[in-house]
Every structure is written in structure tokens, then in C-alpha cells.
Amino acid sequence: MELSKKDIGDFLIDREYFKISANDFEHHGTINLLRRPFMFVCNRLNHKIGHWLFNLGSNNGDTKIVSDNVTTYKALEVMYTFWDRYEKGEVNLSDIFWETNLSNARSIRNRLRLTKFFLKKILEKLNIEKKNINLVSLAAGSARAVIEAISECGFSNVRVKLIDLNADALKYAEGLADSYNISSQIECIEGNIFKLRKLCRNMQIDVVEAVGILDYLSAKQAIFLFSDVLNLLSQDGYLITCNIIPNYEEPFVTKAIGWPLIYRDNQEITELLVASGFEKSNIILTPEPLNIHLIALAKKSF
Numbered sequence: 001m002e003l004s005k006k007d008i009g010d011f012l013i014d015r016e017y018f019k020i021s022a023n024d025f026e027h028h029g030t031i032n033l034l035r036r037p038f039m040f041v042c043n044r045l046n047h048k049i050g051h052w053l054f055n056l057g058s059n060n061g062d063t064k065i066v067s068d069n070v071t072t073y074k075a076l077e078v079m080y081t082f083w084d085r086y087e088k089g090e091v092n093l094s095d096i097f098w099e100t101n102l103s104n105a106r107s108i109r110n111r112l113r114l115t116k117f118f119l120k121k122i123l124e125k126l127n128i129e130k131k132n133i134n135l136v137s138l139a140a141g142s143a144r145a146v147i148e149a150i151s152e153c154g155f156s157n158v159r160v161k162l163i164d165l166n167a168d169a170l171k172y173a174e175g176l177a178d179s180y181n182i183s184s185q186i187e188c189i190e191g192n193i194f195k196l197r198k199l200c201r202n203m204q205i206d207v208v209e210a211v212g213i214l215d216y217l218s219a220k221q222a223i224f225l226f227s228d229v230l231n232l233l234s235q236d237g238y239l240i241t242c243n244i245i246p247n248y249e250e251p252f253v254t255k256a257i258g259w260p261l262i263y264r265d266n267q268e269i270t271e272l273l274v275a276s277g278f279e280k281s282n283i284i285l286t287p288e289p290l291n292i293h294l295i296a297l298a299k300k301s302f
Contacts, residue, residue: 024113024117025110025113025114025288025289025290026106026107026109026110026289026290027106027289027290028103028106028290035101036248038101039248039249039252042252042256043248043249043250043251043252044251045252045255045256046255047255047256047258049256050252050255050256050257051067051256051257051258053256054067054098054256054257055067056094057092057093057094058092058094058095059092059094061091061092061094061095062078062079062082062091062094062095062098062099063094063095063098065078066078066079066257067257067258070257070258070259071216071259071260072141072166072169073141073142073166073168073169073172073173075259076108076141076142076212077142077144077172079099079105079108079109080108080109080112080142080144082095082099082105082109083109086099102249103247103248103249103290103292104247104249104253104292106290107288107290107292107293108293110288110289110290110293111211111242111288111293111295112144112145113288114286114288114293114295115145115149115209115211115240115242115295116145116148116149116152118240118295118297119145119146119149119150119207119209119240120149120152120153122207122238122240123135123149123150123153123155123158123207124153126206126207127153127155127157130157130206131157132157132159133155133157133158133159133206133207134158134159134160134161134203134204134205134206134207134234135150135158135159135160135161135205135206135207135208135209136160136161136163136196136200136203136205136207136208136209137160137161137162137163137208137209137210138163138193138196138208138209138210138213138225138229139163139164139165139193139210139212139213140162140163140164140169140170140173140188140209141164141166141169141173141212142169142172142173142176143160143162143173143176143177143186144176145209145211146160146162146209147173147176147177147180147182147186148180150180150182150185151180151181151182156185158185159185159187160185160186160187161187161189161199161200161203162186162187162188162189163189163191163193163196163199164188164189164190164191165190165191165192166190167190170188170189170190171188173186173188174186174188193210193213193225194221194224194225194228196225196228196229196232197228197231197232200232203232204234205229205232205233205234205237206233206234206237206238207237207238207239207240208229208232208233208237208238208239208240209240209241210225210226210229210239210240210241211240211241211242211295212242213225213241214241214242214243214262214264214269214272215242215243215244215261215262216261216262217262218262219272219275222272222276223272223275223276225276226239226241226272226273226276226277226278227276227277229276230276230277230278230300231277233300234300235300235301236299236300236301237299237300238297238298238299238300239273239278239296239297239298239299239300240295240296240297241273241295241296241298242293242294242295242296243262243263243264243268243269243293243294243296244261244262244263244264244292244293244294245263245264245265245266245287245291245292245293245294246263246264246265247263247291247292249292250263266285266294269285269294269296270283270285270296273296273298278298278299278300279301282298282299282300282301283296283297283298283299284296284297284298
């Protein structure tokens with residue numbers, strides 16, 4: 001089931017509606033009339049020229065940080081925190097131009113909002129049904145969506161394992177959790193997500209958040225991982241994941257920014273989850289309004 005780009009409306013999981021308004025997300029508006037022809041030209045630039053243009057006037061600002069840290073939590077955090085830094089006057093003109101004109105930058109923030117929304121709704125539901133809730137974040141990075149969702153819910157009975165190979169990312173996540181006063185609920189594990197059974201041995205997992213990692217996994221790797229997730233989930237447990245969709249800015253992101261990603265459409269994402277053992281009827285696909293990232297919510301049910 002897909003939701004309209006204009007209005008992310010109601011959908012049903014276990015007879016419970018999850019509602020969110022499109023007004024809660026970023027859009028381009030009238031600026032899109034000028035942005036499209038500009039991106040048409042940008043998409044046709046070679047790597048050297050495109051990279052130069054993207055970093056022009058950056059002065060160690062957002063585009064420089066993104067370029068130097070593609071695929072990492074550092075690049076994502078720059079985009080996540082843009083509007084907060086904008087309000088504080090901590091960004092330059094280059095930051096403002098690219099952060100507001102690139103759909104991919106706006107969609108990353110939309111992805112964060114949508115992930116948080118689903119996490120909060122699921123935690124609210126589970127909090128009624130369970131005394132304790134166990135959540136695992138795979139390739140967690142900064143774990144901003146998880147940390148902010150738990151903080152905003154205010155549930156002290158949620159225990160979280162953050163798993164990532166990057167020790168610096170986990171250290172950053174620990175600091176972020178501390179800033180939200182939930183560090184006692186967080187356990188950081190430097191480890192390989194493909195050894196999930198070992199890392200989560202004897203743990204009854206209620207929610208797995210794996211948003212961001214699917215963009216880098218082959219079909220074989222994804223099926224292996226999500227099969228393990230399904231086996232480790234408690235009955236009626238949830239998996240939240242996401243994949244980037246083929247989109248208009250793909251050539252520029254790949255060549256100029258130098259950010260390699262595996263793009264998949266709705267059908268391919270569904271097929272991966274079904275091949276992993278999830279029932280098709282228990283999978284819901286939700287695009288963020290710019291139609292660049294597709295959130296997949298899958299439930300284990302017997």
C-alpha cells in the first residue's frame with residue numbers, strides 16, 4: 001500500500017491507524033520551477049566539475065563535510081541538524097543553497113521525521129501490551145531517530161542496543177543519548193550486523209530499526225540480514241527499514257557528491273522482505289513526500 005505524496009494519510013496495521021500530515025515534512029514549493037532546470041544541467045556534469053560546483057563557497061561548511069564523509073553518520077548529521085543551525089545563524093550561503101535545493105538533503109530530513117513517527121507509534125502500542133520493550137538499531141550511526149523517538153515518548157521501559165562497526169559513531173550516539181537524558185537505556189555494541197544472532201543472543205526483540213543500511217546491501221545480504229531479524233523478533237514484532245528510490249538527482253549524487261547507493265523501487269523492496277520470510281500482507285511501504293526515500297514497515301505475525 002502506498003500513500004499519496006500530497007497527503008500521507010491513514011493506513012492500518014493490526015486495526016490501528018497511524019496518521020501523519022504532509023505538513024510535517026519538507027517540500028520545494030515554487031522554487032522547484034527553477035530547481036529542475038538547474039539540476040538537469042548538474043546531472044550532466046562529470047565528477048570533477050560537479051564536485052567543484054558542490055563545494056564552491058563551502059569554506060568547511062555542510063558540502064565540504066558531506067563530501068569528506070559520504071556514507072557516514074557525520075554527513076547525515078549535517079543534514080539532520082541543518083535547520084537548527086540555520087536558526088542559530090551557523091550556516092553559510094552555500095549550506096543554505098544546497099540544503100534547500102537538493103531534494104536528497106530535504107528527503108533525508110523527511111526520512112528522519114517519518115522514521116521517528118513510526119517508532120513512536122509502535123512504542124506507544126507496545127507500551128500498552130508489554131512491561132518491557134527491547135529495540136535494536138542496526139548500523140545505528142548517530143541513532144538520532146531512535147534516541148529522539150524514545151525521548152519524546154518518555155518511556156523508561158525501552159531498552160536499546162545500538163549496533164555499528166564505527167566506534168566513533170557509537171561514541172557520538174552515546175553523547176546524543178546523554179543530551180536527551182536517556183543514556184541509561186542505551187547499550188552501544190561495536191559489531192557486525194551480520195552476526196546479529198550472536199550479538200542479540202537470548203534477547204527477545206520487539207522492534208528492529210534498520211533505516212539507512214539497505215541502501216548499501218546487495219539483495220543476498222539484505223535477505224540474509226532480514227531473515228535473521230525475522231527469526232529474532234518477538235511475535236508481532238516490527239522491522240522498520242528504508243531504501244532510496246530511483247530519482248531525478250541520482251546522477252549528481254553519484255558523480256558529483258561521490259555517494260554510491262543501491263536504488264530500489266517499491267516492488268524490489270517488497271520482494272526482499274518477502275524473500276526474507278515476511279508476509280506480503282504484513283508489509284507497508286510509505287514514501288516520504290519528495291518520493292526519494294521509501295520506508296518499509298514489516299510485522300512478524302503468526
